[in-house]
Amino acid sequence: xxxxxxxxxxxxxxxxxxxxxxxxxxxxxxxxxxxxxxxxxxxxxxxxxxxxxxxxxxxxxxxxxxxxxxxxxxxxxxxxxxxxxxxxxxxxxxxxxxxxxxxxxxxxxxxxxxxxxxxxxxxxxxxxxxxxxxxxxxxxxxxxxxxxxxxxxxxxxxxxxxxxxxxxxxxxxxxxxxxxxxxxxxxxxxxxxxxxxxxxxxxxxxxxxxxxxxxxxxxxxxxxxxxxxxxxxxxxxxxxxxxxxxxxxxxxxxxxxxxxxxxxxxxxxxxxxxxxxxxxxxxxxxxxxxxxxxxxxxxxxxx
Amino acid sequence: xxxxxxxxxxxxxxxxxxxxxxxxxxxxxxxxxxxxxxxxxxxxxxxxxxxxxxxxxxxxxxxxxxxxxxxxxxxxxxxxxxxxxxxxxxxxxxxxxxxxxxxxxxxxxxxxxxxxxxxxxxxxxxxxxxxxxxxxxxxxxxxxxxxxxxxxxxxxxxxxxxxxxxxxxxxxxxxxxxxxxxxxxxxxxxxxxxxxxxxxxxxxxxxxxxxxxxxxxxxxxxxxxxxxxxxxxxxxxxxxxxxxxxxxxxxxxxxxxxxxxxxxxxxxxxxxxxxxxxxxxxxxxxxxxxxxxxxxxxxxxxxxxxxxxxxxxxxxxxxxxxxxxxxxxxxxxxxxxxxxxxxxxxxxxxxxxxxxxxxxxxxxxxxxx
Numbered sequence: 001x002x003x004x005x006x007x008x009x010x011x012x013x014x015x016x017x018x019x020x021x022x023x024x025x026x027x028x029x030x031x032x033x034x035x036x037x038x039x040x041x042x043x044x045x046x047x048x049x050x051x052x053x054x055x056x057x058x059x060x061x062x063x064x065x066x067x068x069x070x071x072x073x074x075x076x077x078x079x080x081x082x083x084x085x086x087x088x089x090x091x092x093x094x095x096x097x098x099x100x101x102x103x104x105x106x107x108x109x110x111x112x113x114x115x116x117x118x119x120x121x122x123x124x125x126x127x128x129x130x131x132x133x134x135x136x137x138x139x140x141x142x143x144x145x146x147x148x149x150x151x152x153x154x155x156x157x158x159x160x161x162x163x164x165x166x167x168x169x170x171x172x173x174x175x176x177x178x179x180x181x182x183x184x185x186x187x188x189x190x191x192x193x194x195x196x197x198x199x200x201x202x203x204x205x206x207x208x209x210x211x212x213x214x215x216x217x218x219x220x221x222x223x224x225x226x227x228x229x230x231x232x233x234x235x236x237x238x239x240x241x242x243x244x245x246x247x248x249x250x251x252x253x254x255x256x257x258x259x260x261x262x263x264x265x266x267x268x269x270x271x272x273x274x275x276x277x278x279x280x281x282x283x284x285x286x287x288x289x290x291x292x293x294x295x296x297x298x299x300x301x302x303x
Numbered sequence: 304x305x306x307x308x309x310x311x312x313x314x315x316x317x318x319x320x321x322x323x324x325x326x327x328x329x330x331x332x333x334x335x336x337x338x339x340x341x342x343x344x345x346x347x348x349x350x351x352x353x354x355x356x357x358x359x360x361x362x363x364x365x366x367x368x369x370x371x372x373x374x375x376x377x378x379x380x381x382x383x384x385x386x387x388x389x390x391x392x393x394x395x396x397x398x399x400x401x402x403x404x405x406x407x408x409x410x411x412x413x414x415x416x417x418x419x420x421x422x423x424x425x426x427x428x429x430x431x432x433x434x435x436x437x438x439x440x441x442x443x444x445x446x447x448x449x450x451x452x453x454x455x456x457x458x459x460x461x462x463x464x465x466x467x468x469x470x471x472x473x474x475x476x477x478x479x480x481x482x483x484x485x486x487x488x489x490x491x492x493x494x495x496x497x498x499x500x501x502x503x504x505x506x507x508x509x510x511x512x513x514x515x516x517x518x519x520x521x522x523x524x525x526x527x528x529x530x531x532x533x534x535x536x537x538x539x540x541x542x543x544x545x546x547x548x549x550x551x552x553x554x555x556x557x558x559x560x561x562x563x564x565x566x567x568x569x570x571x572x573x574x575x576x577x578x579x580x581x582x583x584x585x586x587x588x589x590x591x592x593x594x595x596x597x598x599x600x601x602x603x604x605x606x607x608x609x610x611x612x613x614x615x616x617x618x619x620x621x622x623x624x625x626x627x628x629x630x631x632x633x634x635x636x637x638x639x640x641x642x643x644x645x646x647x648x649x650x651x652x653x654x655x656x657x658x659x660x661x662x663x664x665x666x667x668x669x670x671x672x
Contacts, residue, residue, distance in 0.1 A: 200360065202381060213395060
């Protein structure tokens with residue numbers, strides 16, 4: 001736009017063809033830009049549609065009764081709202097209990113893991129320990145072992161410990177996953193060692209360095225890790241299916257899957273359970289989202 | 304160990320190995336109370352490692368470190384009563400300036416009013432009063448540097464250890480902070496070990512200079528001493544705004560006169576040479592000890608100016624001599640000597656340094672006068 005304005009006086013001065021050409025070119029460029037942005041928006045809108053439609057469909061199905069779900073032509077608006085699915089879910093199944101179990105397990109795994117992973121990460125990143133490299137490599141190898149290869153020995157172990165069908169059976173194995181340690185180590189490696197040296201000279205113990213200096217500085221990493229672990233636990237299915245036997249100890253994933261087995265075909269109920277299952281994870285995500293933006297490291301060091 | 308002459312910090316045969324690499328080799332150094340000692344050397348010469356050994360941030364491979372007469376080998380860094388200023392400042396980014404300054408004291412469980420007093424005192428001293436509630440990332444480089452200094456000062460430690468504290472500042476600020484640091488040292492008067500690779504800093508600040516190379520201490524002494532009487536060719540080239548000019552050659556005696564025969568011939572006065580036998584030597588002369596003189600006098604060097612570098616009131620001239628060697632001389636800018644000019648040069652005989660073929664200074668000679 002600015003170029004157009006600058007060129008405008010020229011035709012008066014020179015009266016030539018150049019004066020009329022330039023605005024036309026500018027207009028053309030402008031049009032091209034607008035076309036480009038329209039195309040981009042169209043692509044984004046399509047992508048959004050692809051992601052949103054299934055959610056919308058499930059939400060829609062959850063507030064319809066069986067007849068309405070399969071009526072033709074399908075109604076795209078959820079009116080009239082039918083709450084029977086939710087009533088049935090909350091009243092006639094153990095849904096709330098499963099939810100509680102899931103929150104307890106995912107919450108405690110996330111909390112404990114964030115703590116021990118960051119501690120181990122600090123040790124592996126910054127402390128002088130003999131065999132540090134070997135420990136780290138062993139952990140990386142462990143990362144490559146798929147869960148399915150571990151399930152049988154893990155189940156035997158948990159059974160021998162007498163922990164089957166308890167919260168411990170669901171929490172303990174998850175704590176051993178080294179992914180978090182690896183992430184934390186990489187994160188803490190980025191912190192300048194002189195910060196810890198300064199703290200050591202200030203007379204702080206290694207633990208208080210970890211607690212007062214390292215933890216506050218890796219807060220964004222902790223939040224990311226917590227979200228990853230929480231969602232990972234929230235949606236885990238195979239191990240909870242194997243480690244629990246009673247309906248009372250089931251997690252959401254297992255319980256909801258069992259609805260299919262126990263109750264016969266009931267799309268409305270299934271949709272309602274899917275919608276309800278989304279609530280806590282959405283809350284966790286949105287609550288922690290702000291924490292992603294934290295005071296950056298700039299200023300600690302002159303880069 | 305109570306005599307006033309006892310060193311404040313003493314290193315006895317200190318070594319540090321990293322695997323098969325010996326970073327610090329057999330360092331013996333005694334630092335008096337209140338002294339400002341500068342460790343000078345190129346990157347990787349072990350000077351920072353030596354400082355970390357004193358601070359306790361690295362473990363000794365062998366040897367002993369005494370701080371205030373106490374064996375410190377097994378003391379934790381926090382128990383050594385030393386404060387360190389790091390090259391990259393190492394301010395706690397999640398704390399305000401006030402908290403950064405007060406943090407070491409809170410750890411010592413000092414009373415709140417005491418902490419406030421000390422923080423205010425340090426902020427006053429370093430002109431940080433208006434910055435107390437800001438975070439490190441909101442400060443300029445110079446301010447961060449002052450906060451780092453302040454964090455060391457509030458503790459009133461037995462000694463300060465400074466690891467290239469000015470190397471991240473721009474040139475002008477560096478000079479200002481240098482003066483400020485010196486003023487602070489005069490005022491606080493604590494023993495200070497200061498690590499730098501900048502020999503201007505070293506020359507201007509040090510009470511005593513320790514020149515290091517490859518983990519080995521080359522020379523210890525007052526800056527003037529190190530500058531005038533370098534113990535070897537390495538120190539001669541490393542210390543000084545411009546390296547000492549070095550020329551390999553031989554000393555010969557002919558007709559009772561002694562001459563230096565090398566890239567050029569030079570009649571030598573007898574005095575500085577007494578005690579030096581004929582044979583291979585390295586002749587050293589500082590740029591400022593060569594003067595430009597009118598043609599014709601005997602014992603002069605000649606050459607053509609290749610390049611002039613003006614630094615303040617002085618100009619360093621790279622002069623190519625007929626024999627092909629280059630000599631750097633320093634002249635006054637007002638002399639207005641241009642590139643391409645032919646020169647006659649006179650060497651100040653009493654300022655010459657003589658080194659053996661192995662690079663070590665020969666026992667006599669040098670700028671002793």
